[in-house]
Amino acid sequence: MHHLIACxxxxxxxxxxxxxxxxxxxxxxxxxxxxxxxxxxxWRVMDHRSKPERHVxxxxxxxxxxxxxxxxxxxxxxxxxxxxxxxxxxxxxxAPADHVVAVDLDRRIGHANxxxxxxxxxxxxxxxxxxxxxxxxxxxxxxxxxxxxxxxxELVGRPVADCLASIAPCDLCxxxxxxxxxxxxxxxxxxxxxxxxxxxxxxxxYPVLDDNNRVTSIVIFARDVTAQIQAQKELRDYCERxxxxxxxxxxxxxxxxxxxxxxxxxxxxxxxxxxALAELRKVNCPDAxxxxxxxSLTASATIAAIVSQFGNYARQSTRTKEADVRIDSxxxxxxxxxxxxARQANVTLRTESLGALPTIRMQENxxxxxxxxxxxxxxxxxxGTKDRHLLIAGSVHDGEIELRFEDNCGGIQPAHLQNIFKxxxxxxxxxxxxxxxxxxxxxxxxxxxGQISVQSQYGEGTTFIVRLPRN
Amino acid sequence: xxxxxxxxxxxxxxxxxxxxxxxALESSGMHVSVFSAAEDCLAGLVGQTCDVLVTDFRMxxxxxxxxxxxxxxxxxxxxxxILTAYGDxxxxxxxxxxxxxxxxxKPVDRQELLAAIERxxxxxxxxxxxxxxxxxxxxxQVLHYVFDGKTSKEIAHTLSRSTRTIEAHRRGIMRKxxxxxxxxxxxxxxxxxxxxxxxxxxxxxxxxxxx
Numbered sequence: 001m002h003h004l005i006a007c008x009x010x011x012x013x014x015x016x017x018x019x020x021x022x023x024x025x026x027x028x029x030x031x032x033x034x035x036x037x038x039x040x041x042x043w044r045v046m047d048h049r050s051k052p053e054r055h056v057x058x059x060x061x062x063x064x065x066x067x068x069x070x071x072x073x074x075x076x077x078x079x080x081x082x083x084x085x086x087x088x089x090x091x092x093x094x095a096p097a098d099h100v101v102a103v104d105l106d107r108r109i110g111h112a113n114x115x116x117x118x119x120x121x122x123x124x125x126x127x128x129x130x131x132x133x134x135x136x137x138x139x140x141x142x143x144x145x146x147x148x149x150x151x152x153x154e155l156v157g158r159p160v161a162d163c164l165a166s167i168a169p170c171d172l173c174x175x176x177x178x179x180x181x182x183x184x185x186x187x188x189x190x191x192x193x194x195x196x197x198x199x200x201x202x203x204x205x206y207p208v209l210d211d212n213n214r215v216t217s218i219v220i221f222a223r224d225v226t227a228q229i230q231a232q233k234e235l236r237d238y239c240e241r242x243x244x245x246x247x248x249x250x251x252x253x254x255x256x257x258x259x260x261x262x263x264x265x266x267x268x269x270x271x272x273x274x275x276a277l278a279e280l281r282k283v284n285c286p287d288a289x290x291x292x293x294x295x296s297l298t299a300s301a302t303i304a305a306i307v308s309q310f311g312n313y314a315r316q317s318t319r320t321k322e323a324d325v326r327i328d329s330x331x332x333x334x335x336x337x338x339x340x341x342a343r344q345a346n347v348t349l350r351t352e353s354l355g356a357l358p359t360i361r362m363q364e365n366x367x368x369x370x371x372x373x374x375x376x377x378x379x380x381x382x383x384g385t386k387d388r389h390l391l392i393a394g395s396v397h398d399g400e401i402e403l404r405f406e407d408n409c410g411g412i413q414p415a416h417l418q419n420i421f422k423x424x425x426x427x428x429x430x431x432x433x434x435x436x437x438x439x440x441x442x443x444x445x446x447x448x449x450g451q452i453s454v455q456s457q458y459g460e461g462t463t464f465i466v467r468l469p470r471n
Numbered sequence: 472x473x474x475x476x477x478x479x480x481x482x483x484x485x486x487x488x489x490x491x492x493x494x495a496l497e498s499s500g501m502h503v504s505v506f507s508a509a510e511d512c513l514a515g516l517v518g519q520t521c522d523v524l525v526t527d528f529r530m531x532x533x534x535x536x537x538x539x540x541x542x543x544x545x546x547x548x549x550x551x552x553i554l555t556a557y558g559d560x561x562x563x564x565x566x567x568x569x570x571x572x573x574x575x576x577k578p579v580d581r582q583e584l585l586a587a588i589e590r591x592x593x594x595x596x597x598x599x600x601x602x603x604x605x606x607x608x609x610x611x612q613v614l615h616y617v618f619d620g621k622t623s624k625e626i627a628h629t630l631s632r633s634t635r636t637i638e639a640h641r642r643g644i645m646r647k648x649x650x651x652x653x654x655x656x657x658x659x660x661x662x663x664x665x666x667x668x669x670x671x672x673x674x675x676x677x678x679x680x681x682x
Binding site: 265269 | 485487488490491492494495498499529531534536562565577578579580581582584
């Protein structure tokens, strides 16, 4: 294993020496030599020339250089041996004197690189295994050993099938071994995900080929993605729950919006008709005209009754399930829903001082709708060409909770500013937005006895300020 | 006062409603001034006599309930009517607490509106002509502390003003009420509805500085 890494390190990480400037020049010289002599800077060539199989078979080589078992050759000696065996080392001896100095440095740096890579390989949270062509473990890192419940020393040299059998059920073993066999025969990398004892692992298998394209060994990475899968599942569940709740609230909110918006013109119809009727009664007016106006008043009373039923429905559906809601956690959940579209639009979403706010008594879903509408508004205003941001900041003033939604996403045209809270007003193309988000947000805020206001600099950005009474 | 002599202030941010209400009230002989914002209405109250104030609840900027609170602080004798959305119980409670004589549900009915205004006028107490434009913000504040039995010096200290300024406000208050001493002032002010609640202390723009 460490042959691979030792040679690989020089190719993969040329001149790794943190904080040592004077080594920079020799490093590059070394890199040149290495390149000239090893035209193929990949594992295949290194593997071929250092013949790891032989070492493993004879037990001379400890595949993992972390191994300190007596009787096994030291890594440095091993490298020297390998370099002597290696034909490519020959031209170095014939090289001019300054190149010999470079070679010495090359070895020291190579040693440092090896140590670095050893630490790195053992520190990574993924399992890493190297198998020979017959499925024996040539090397592994500490994560792999920990997951197998054994030490590195115990694992190295054993067939991987044995190790698997001790930790995984039979079917899973068979499946994993089949994948390994597949890579061995095809010479193509393979990726798959499976589950063991409730943990989900993502495996990547890479074949190491010799010059004749024969698989000499296989590198296996295994990543524990359980938490990631769980988080994805939670987010999906949350999205679904919110969609359900949103549909219900939207219906309630739509009813409330409708009721509110219709009440205004209804007031006008009723008042003007009644006034006209009162004026006509003072003068000598044909009864037919008065009857017409009375009929229109009766009809408007019917509309008023229907509207009030809408209003009742809205109240019933929104006044339930009130609770002391934590603003920061609602904001966090809502922002998570919009993270993806914000990323696509190049908008960074940030919150500030929301954790310090007191709880507020309202329906959680209503607060979600306010935050969702205002966040979505900023994200959708961004053109995606420049880095934009939205900052949601909270504060408390005179018994009111103030939430500021401050963005630099381009602002609102002055002509549109007075319309943005009107229902069904949208600047988006048809089918993109229903124009209800901001009007619903305003309705909720006002229903809570709060205020929502907007300041916008066209070409720059917009700030929405929501003030809600502390109950 | 008969409705025909009454001057009604009406506040609503919807132009259609403003015109309709103005026509409805004028057709029954009332004088009407309409305002599109609560702030404009407050400014109007200082310059003109208002007998009944009718306001919408939901408005941009200062809402109806805040307007009522400010009116109660500086023009406490003035009857007020608030228009609310249908069946909004919490709002009705808030409006009553803020001193609304009545609340009417939208869509507004002409007869109901006229009847409410007439009832409000029946119970209205007429202030002295000198008090018709109300107390200034500072005067309302000083009067509140006078009710608490504070001396000019104490009020000056609390409000971070000079004693002379407070004395000037007190003289202004006495002149507006047409009273000669504190006892008369308290009696008259109580009749007109001053000092009935804590509004004098809480709502003034200077209130924060005072505490």
